[in-house]
Amino acid sequence: MAADYKKEIESYIELHRDEMLHDIMDLCRINSEKASYEQGKPFGAGAARALQQAMSMAESYGFAIRNYDNYVAAVDLESGPRLLDILAHLDVVPAGDGWTVTKPFDPVIRDGRLYGRGTADDKGPAVAALYAMRAVKDLGIPLKGSVRLLLGTDEELGGSDIDHYYSIEKEAPMTFSPDADFPVINIEKGQLQGHIVRHFGERENTVARILSIECGIRPNVVPSTAKASVCGLDDDLVRETGERITKETGVRFEIAGAPEGLRVCAFGETAHASTPEEGKNALTALLALLSCLPFEQDPVTESVRALHQLFPFEDTEGASVGAAQSDESGKLTLAFSMLTLTKEDLHAVFDARVPVSGTVDNVVEPIRKELEAKGFALEKAELLPAHVVDADSDFVKTLLASYEEITGKKGEPIAIGGGTYVHDLKNGVAFGATMPGTDNHMHGADEFAVIEELIAAAKIYAVAIAKICGA
Template sequence: MTWATQAKEYEQGLINDLNQIIRIPSVLDPKTQTPQTPFGIEMIRALSQMEAFANRDGFRYGRVDNMVTWIEFGPQDAAETVGILTHIDVVPAGDGWLRPAFTPEILDGLYFGRGAADMKADLMSAYYAMKMLADQKRVLKRKIRLIIGTDEENGWRDIPRYIEQEGEPTLGFSPDGAFPVVNGEKAFQTVQLRFPSLSDGAYILERFMSGSRPNVVPGEAKARVQVPKGVDLIKDFENYLEQYPFLNGEAKQNGQTVKILLLGVQAHGAYPADGKNAGTYLAHFLSRYDFGGDARAFLDFVGVTIHQDVYANGLGLTYHDSQMGDLTLNVGVMRYSHRGQGTILLNFRYPQGVNLQAVITQVQRHLGALNADVTKVQAGMPPHLVPIEDELVQVLSDVYAEQTGEYLPPRTSNGGSYARLLKRGVAFGGQFPDVKVTSHQANESTPVANLTRTMAIFAESLWRLCK
């Protein structure tokens, strides 16, 4: 029997367990954060469910500071460890879902639910790959550790804590990317702009809100505007939407107050070209009017300088590396409150050859009239590259080629996976090249057939690395 045939026998069990994980809304929850629940109570529920699976299936398991659960198979005293670095946290559901985001559903061969693509489905495929090897009583020389974090979508405070306490695996992969092997990952860094927000002029921008995470292309933007007497902004907004058929929204006017909602297309911030940034489009629409003061500067910067600018041309940061590709920019969060404080979060992904200070300097040089302080947010990550000649890259590439019938060379990703925390770590799966990327988007999904297809690739890869 082939690996794929053997994996297929586990499909229903995998789906049943995945359903339980998808139903847990494991989103960072400040309201339930305590020293015992560092990222919220739902994260603890999710880790406990994975531990219940491990207990049921006879695996060794443990927990680190209520941030990470590890599940282990293979000789306990093995000198070397193959790590599978995963996360069970997800981004908020957001708007635009045609079905409840945390109620899993299968329609037309697709499995829907928040986390179906990033990355609960691939977590369960990896878990079931271990389960299949254990059921077959495979004798390993290296041990396997499935390492499950809870803070990947936010501050990456989990896996570094695990490595500090448990040590770094000898080598490993993170199924939080795409096939084939992703042996290079660009640096990523969020830059924060803070500025005063005092409006004047014929039009007053009272409030502007778009985005919740720097690593997500905002799919929604809202604004409240005071307009001069006799001005009808609603018709202008309707005409603007007609120019851009991929946008939706509505405007409501009561006297001189206009409330605007604009809907774009949410996407993963690592690939901003896949989305339509609702925030920059709304700023672009408003920038044509007679706003003054800080509102004018804010709308010009967001709606003109960096609008539709995924390669940061307007910031003088266009850069291409022959091995790792282009620098990209996502405008993830935009906030403006009249007589308050304004904030913009810019998420950069850049290859080797670019440094953080150059990024900050160029942003400062292109602020125009925006009187902003520019700082980095938390610690970013430098570029990461594992040589193609490494055993890890070679084995994973060979398994993928043999099981799919197509060799695809290792490549670089804009996304950041936990693999970069290992000296010998790569991203590997579970996104197949012929599948549309829906990570961080509404109606996130993955083909049902790919659950065991991915499982089979992981199982053989682990076997070859450990036998």
């Protein structure tokens, strides 16, 4: 039945493409990174402002809206039994360094791309879903049930927004999130964030020693920068060793004098923790450099060299820490993403994405054993199980058919390491909005969305709504 409306939907979205891009850019001008709580603003002023902007936008197009305590906004297509939820988010990761095309919150269009923080993750796709609903409403496509667009504000840092929403409302029978890739992601690997601790106790003031290390902004981000302070070594020796490590890893080092000795900074390339092989981990490269230097033996030196052995630069599959796994959903991946080291102790975090077959017994406990053997404690390591929706379900098949109608390409369900909003929903999948093969620098500098992909996504979502909810 939806095929009857395909041409009308395509024409409607094309007619409103400039307006849609304008709305996306307005939202992307707002820095909605999670910030400190303010009264009535659980995730800070920026997130609340983005939510208000999106609600005003939806209301201006004639939708009914409801604000769930500035955690989530709901946009309803019409009254009636809710058959489908579309789950998007308006919060963003930190801007970070290295932007070249534009400033992070000054979106621009260049060469068919829309650049700016949030253009791909997830404000652009959220607006594409809104315009899909707008197309269905304005075209008068008859529906047997309602669609609700949910706009969250804490997806990047834990999902407490959606927990709050589902403490009030029930899941729809079907949910998709436009926060990943097409065609349809029906399997999301399990997730494991491990917190590592070691306390050093009394420490002698040896001459050549590591004073501190600082690295990481989020557990789920491969770090692009890392820094250490050291003393007692010749700067030429450190620089020559750094040049050798750069040849091996592609991570660049800067060595500079500091009041206490030398400051060593590593510069790599960021990536999402679900695909650590796509980045150049500045932290593991820094550990490689420090491990090669002739520091005097003490608990800190011992710890740094042990961490290098457990998390070597070239190992993004957890083999060295005893966690390697593989099945039909793919391989385990692991990113060593955060480390704070002082003279008293160290705290570190790794992020692993675990195949369907991964368990506490064959992943978490082997890691714990390897860490304890080298003097570390694994203090927090909860394995979130993999999420699977049957590829042969009517829901998945309908979404694939919608994708195929608009793109003319064959769609197959896929598995990913990234976790989306639907990970804990019984019948939830990720559905776009990035097309296969596009690297939109999500979580990195110069994030962008391909404009034609956003337009196509809006068309696909409108066709899917008509197929799922059409009378």
